[in-house]
Amino acid sequence: MVRANRPWRLVPGLSKALAAALATGAIATVNSTIWNLAEALSAPRLVIAMVGSVALMIGWLIVDAQLWHRSAEVSREARQRARLYNASTVMTVGIGVLVCYGGLVVINLVWALFIINDRVFASMTRTPLHATEYVTLSWFVASVATVGGALGSGLESDEAIRAAAYSKREQERRQMLQDDHGD
Numbered sequence: 001m002v003r004a005n006r007p008w009r010l011v012p013g014l015s016k017a018l019a020a021a022l023a024t025g026a027i028a029t030v031n032s033t034i035w036n037l038a039e040a041l042s043a044p045r046l047v048i049a050m051v052g053s054v055a056l057m058i059g060w061l062i063v064d065a066q067l068w069h070r071s072a073e074v075s076r077e078a079r080q081r082a083r084l085y086n087a088s089t090v091m092t093v094g095i096g097v098l099v100c101y102g103g104l105v106v107i108n109l110v111w112a113l114f115i116i117n118d119r120v121f122a123s124m125t126r127t128p129l130h131a132t133e134y135v136t137l138s139w140f141v142a143s144v145a146t147v148g149g150a151l152g153s154g155l156e157s158d159e160a161i162r163a164a165a166y167s168k169r170e171q172e173r174r175q176m177l178q179d180d181h182g183d
Contacts, residue, residue, distance in 0.1 A: 010096025013164025020152020025145035053146035066163035
């Protein structure tokens with residue numbers, strides 16, 4: 001089900017969320033407070049920031065676009081089917097958000113390499129600018145940008161999010177279920 005939903009399509013399908021994430025990342029990359037924070041964070045805290053921002057984005061997309069399947073039937077089979085649909089939704093959206101996160105790390109790294117002056121960075125952070133600092137900064141900025149993207153996804157229509165998250169067949173199945181329960 002996840003492969004049929006083509007989770008990699010989520011990124012280009014959410015243009016407003018992507019624009020918000022890119023703008024947030026561009027601004028955060030040139031912010032000296034972000035530089036200081038990135039330098040001060042340990043690897044475990046960077047991982048927590050990454051996991052938290054990705055989880056926030058996944059949860060926001062699922063809740064905001066009402067992607068969570070609730071079965072009106074009480075049978076065990078219906079509950080199991082709802083769990084399967086929800087698991088595939090979480091995996092589909094999760095893979096899409098992780099692809100977006102990886103893209104943000106790369107884009108922010110390239111942007112940082114282009115825009116950050118090593119003398120200015122060193123004067124603000126009291127740390128020389130080496131490859132490790134670029135990677136740490138890009139990693140942290142991707143987490144910040146993902147939160148910005150989650151906020152930007154609120155500007156997307158529910159239909160746009162569903163189209164990005166689900167294959168055509170899954171959209172038709174969900175519409176049939178909604179029509180059956182709406183009657």
